[in-house]
Amino acid sequence: MLRADFERLLNDTLSPSLFKDFAPNGLQVEGRETINRVVTGVTATQALIEAAIAYKADAIFVHHGYFWKNEAPQIVGMKYRRIASLIKHDINLYGYHLPLDAHPTLGNNAGLADAIGLINRRGLQSGVALHESIGVVGELSNAVSTDRFREIIEQAVDRSVLFECVSDKEIRRVSLCTGGAQGYIEQAIQANADVFITGEMSEQTIHIAREMGIHFVAAGHHATERFGAKAMAKFLSEAHGLEAIFIDDNSPA
Template identity: 45%
Template sequence: MTASSPHTSLPAGAPASASTAGVERAALVAAFDAQMQPERFKDYGPNGLQVEGTSCVRKMVSGVTASRALIDAAIDAGADTIFVHHGLFWRGQDGRVTGWMKERLKRLLAHDINLLAYHLPLDAHPSLGNNAQLGQRLGLVADGRFGEQDLGFIGAPADPAASALVSLEALANHVQQVLGRPVVQVGLTVGPIKRVAWCTGGAQGYFEAAIAAGAQAFITGEISEPQAHLARECGVAFLACGHHATERYGAPAMAAHVAAQLGVTHQFIDIDNPA
């Protein structure tokens, strides 16, 4: 992404020649629910349809967060549906429709746009979710799960002899290159890295579970003060790689899959976020 560009728009999923007849909104929601089974998760907000728009879906935009910038970009792209990981509504938030919430909702309602959001179910999906997609890009193969609701992935490099992953320094450089942003690295690990744990986004609280699962290095989006001490004291490296950077792969993968299944046009729009 260039410094002058407000967002990066990447085509994905069904080609532009996909059917323009559209599908029923209920069928789209049912297809996402079937993939992610949101009823299985105890989450921080509602999964599924958060804002109701048109009943006929023809073009869907996916993104990481339902920000005003993403909503505006979706409007410009002619979308009638937005699919995101981070929706508008969270447990414990102020329920008043004022300020930034009013501005986001005003745009969605004025343009009759559906907003669908899936949080933990998208993280956990075994092939199309955030963790699975991040692992694929980093060359990691999961062979186990850990942490609350089994959200964390643990495994090994797909090619154990790959020089990009055999040492901590090489792993950190590899992650930084793949994600295109600096990595905060705390702690050291001895010898070649054979076991890596990862959980995208704000999963710093999963670090102790990753250590208990046998990880030599843990990859996530954010780090808090306690994890720095744990990394130094336990001999397990902690790599904080950016909340947004680690979670920008699940939404387009899932949306592209469902869009192709139903014959809906899909476009991924990445709104840059340094966090």
């Protein structure tokens, strides 16, 4: 597949024009013109780049790419080494941030919602369609105890989580937003959710949860954002005939 056709496929699938983002979505570092082998991952780390080189990848697709707003523009140090490796090996780098969070079937939020069995989903932001919403509200088929819910979420993300259980109230209505979205807890409260799941927490998040009576889960920024990159590897392989694999450069954050 030609590089331009590959980017067109990604843009048609993920609709980046719908989002005002913190980094450029799409091709971030140009490599060879023809793409057959693709590595997907959460973050474009040096370790992921080295794994892509070993795989002889033509392109890397990540959720966390480069050139974030307010970051220093100089290409020096760690940024230089990463970009130099990509250029030396003629590897294209594609980054999709909020579009990969929001996609209703391939996105991070969709993947986590699938993993915990959410039904009757809608966007977390009031009045925003699910495919444009940075967050999801849904329901479990049956209410469960907080102990059982901890088991469900830890199985979904394959790690221990921080679970602030604020009462003995059972959980059925679930809100979630993967990554560093702890600031969305008040929208989860407005959605009458029993629990809010995200990747990270801030000091004030726990106080809000306690005082507002909503259970809170910080399940890991990286762990909650594996879903989209995994789904994209499967999508590119099964639907478009590319050799695509997900490689996990794990982070405990």
